[in-house]
Amino acid sequence: MDTRSAEEIRGDLSYLFDKAGDVLGARMGAALADLGITARDYCVLTKAAPGTLTQRELAELALLDKTTMVGTVDRLERLGLARRVPAPSDRRARIVVPTEEGGRVVEKAREVIAGVYADVLASLPPDRRASLLDALVTLVAPGGPLSGSSDYDQSR
Amino acid sequence: MDTRSAEEIRGDLSYLFDKAGDVLGARMGAALADLGITARDYCVLTKAAPGTLTQRELAELALLDKTTMVGTVDRLERLGLARRVPAPSDRRARIVVPTEEGGRVVEKAREVIAGVYADVLASLPPDRRASLLDALVTLVAPGGPLSGSSDYDQSR
DNA sequence: TATTGTTATACTCTATAACTATA
DNA sequence: TATAGTTATAGAGTATAACAATA
Numbered sequence: 001m002d003t004r005s006a007e008e009i010r011g012d013l014s015y016l017f018d019k020a021g022d023v024l025g026a027r028m029g030a031a032l033a034d035l036g037i038t039a040r041d042y043c044v045l046t047k048a049a050p051g052t053l054t055q056r057e058l059a060e061l062a063l064l065d066k067t068t069m070v071g072t073v074d075r076l077e078r079l080g081l082a083r084r085v086p087a088p089s090d091r092r093a094r095i096v097v098p099t100e101e102g103g104r105v106v107e108k109a110r111e112v113i114a115g116v117y118a119d120v121l122a123s124l125p126p127d128r129r130a131s132l133l134d135a136l137v138t139l140v141a142p143g144g145p146l147s148g149s150s151d152y153d154q155s156r
Numbered sequence: 157m158d159t160r161s162a163e164e165i166r167g168d169l170s171y172l173f174d175k176a177g178d179v180l181g182a183r184m185g186a187a188l189a190d191l192g193i194t195a196r197d198y199c200v201l202t203k204a205a206p207g208t209l210t211q212r213e214l215a216e217l218a219l220l221d222k223t224t225m226v227g228t229v230d231r232l233e234r235l236g237l238a239r240r241v242p243a244p245s246d247r248r249a250r251i252v253v254p255t256e257e258g259g260r261v262v263e264k265a266r267e268v269i270a271g272v273y274a275d276v277l278a279s280l281p282p283d284r285r286a287s288l289l290d291a292l293v294t295l296v297a298p299g300g301p302l303s304g305s306s307d308y309d310q311s312r
Numbered sequence: 313t314a315t316t317g318t319t320a321t322a323c324t325c326t327a328t329a330a331c332t333a334t335a
Numbered sequence: 336t337a338t339a340g341t342t343a344t345a346g347a348g349t350a351t352a353a354c355a356a357t358a
Contacts, residue, residue, distance in 0.1 A: 006293050006297040006298075009293060009296065009297060010289055010293050013180065013273045013276070013277070013289075014177065014180050014181060014184055014195075014269075014273075016289075016292040016293070016296055017173055017176040017177035017180055017292075018177040018181065019296045019302065019304065020173040020177075020292060020295055020296050020302050021170065021173035021174040021176075021177045022304070023296075023302040023303070023304045024169065024170050024173055024302055025170060025174065026304075027302075028170055039170075054339075054340095055339075055340065056338085056339060056340080065326080065327075066339075066340070066341090067326090067327080067328090067340090067341080067342085068325090068326075068327095069340090070340070070341060070342085087339095090334080090335075090338090090339080091333080091334060091335085091339095092332095092333065092334045092335070092338070092339040092340070093334095093338090093339055093340080094339080094340070113170075117169045117170075119301060120169070120295065120301045120302060121169070122301075123294060123295065123300060123301050124291055124294060124295070128287060128290070128291050128294075129291075131284060131287045131288070131291065132287070132288060132291040132292075133166055133169075133172075134284070135280055135284050135285075135287065135288040135291075136172040136173075136176060136288075137162050137165060137166050137172070138279060138280060138284075139176055139276065139279065139280070140165065140172055140175045140176050140179075141162040141165060142162075144279060145275060145276045145278075145279050146175065146176050146179040146180055146183075146276060147179070148175065148178070148179045148182075210316080210317095211316075211317065212315085212316060212317080221349080221350075222316080222317070222318090223317090223318080223319085223349090223350080223351090224348090224349075224350095225317090226317070226318060226319085243316095246315095246316080246357080246358075247316095247356080247357060247358085248315070248316040248317070248356065248357045248358070249315095249316055249317080249357095250316080250317070
C-alpha cells in the first residue's frame with residue numbers, strides 16, 4: 001500500500017491526517033454497513049433524535065446542503081428509520097422524526113462507532129491517547145490553525 | 157462553520173482527522189497555487205527528481221492511477237516543469253524528467269509546505285508537537301490500526 | 313500473452329439553478 | 336420578496352474499458 005518508511009511518513013503532516021481520516025472513515029463505513037446505514041445516515045439520524053428539527057435545521061447541524069438532505073431523508077424513510085412529519089407552525093417545513101427502529105439503529109451505531117474508536121486508540125498508551133486528542137482539538141477547534149475559519153491569529 | 161463545542165468535537169475522532177486533513181489540504185493548496193501548481197503536481201514532480209522514473213513507476217510511488225498520471229504529466233509539460241523522454245530500455249515507456257524550472261519550483265514548494273506545517277504545529281508546545289506526530293505515525297504506519305492494510309493484529 | 317501509455321466512457325458527488333407551496 | 340423542500344442539470348473527479356505500440 002505505502003512503500004515509505006515511518007521516518008519518511010513522519011514529515012508529511014498532510015498525508016498523516018488524510019490517511020488517518022480515510023482509513024478510519026472506511027472502517028466506520030464498513031462497521032455501519034453491517035447495520036445497513038451510511039455515516040451520513042447516522043449523522044443525520046442521531047441529530048434528528050429530538051424529533052423536533054426540520055430538514056433545514058438538520059442540514060445546518062450536519063453541514064449538509066439542503067439538496068443532499070433530501071436524498072438522505074428519502075433513504076431513512078425507505079429504510080423505515082425516520083418519517084417526514086408536517087411542521088405544525090410552518091406548512092412548508094417537514095420535521096424529521098426517527099421511528100422506534102431508527103432509535104434502536106442509532107443506539108447500535110453509537111456503540112459500533114465507540115468500539116471502532118476504542119479499538120484504534122487502544123494501540124496508544126493512555127497518556128499518548130489523551131495527548132493526541134488534546135493536540136487535535138487544539139488544532140481543529142475554533143481559534144486553532146486548522147479551524148477553517150480565518151479567525152486564526154498567528155501572533156498568539 | 158462548526159457550532160459544536162470543543163468537548164463535543166473531542167469525542168468525534170473521525171471528524172477530527174477529516175477536518176484537520178481538509179483544512180490543512182486547503183491551506184497547502186492555496187500556498188502551492190501561488191506557485192501555479194497543485195498538490196498532486198508537487199507530489200509527482202518531487203518524486204520525479206531522479207529523472208529516471210517512468211510514468212508507471214511514478215504512478216506507483218504517488219498512489220495514482222496511470223490514467224490520472226497522464227493528465228498530471230500533461231500539466232507539468234504544459235507548465236514547462238517536466239518533459240517526457242523516451243526510455244532507452246523500453247520503447248513503450250516514457251521517463252518523466254523535471255526541467256530546471258521544475259527543479260526550482262519543487263524547491264520553492266518544499267519551503268512553502270514546510271512553512272505551512274511549521275505554522276500549524278507552532279500552536280502546540282514542542283513536547284505536544286512531538287507527541288502528536290509520534291501518535292499519528294503509530295496509528296498510520298504499517299502495522300498500526302489505521303495502516304489500511306489488513307495486517308493489523310489486535311492482540312498485540 | 314502481457315504491459316506502457318493513451319483515449320473514451322461511465323459513474324459518483326457535489327454544486328447550482330429553477331420550481332412549488334407556502335410565509 | 337423570501338424561505339422550505341424538491342427536482343433537474345451541470346461540473347469535477349474517479350474508475351473502467353478499450354486501443355496501439357511494444358515487450
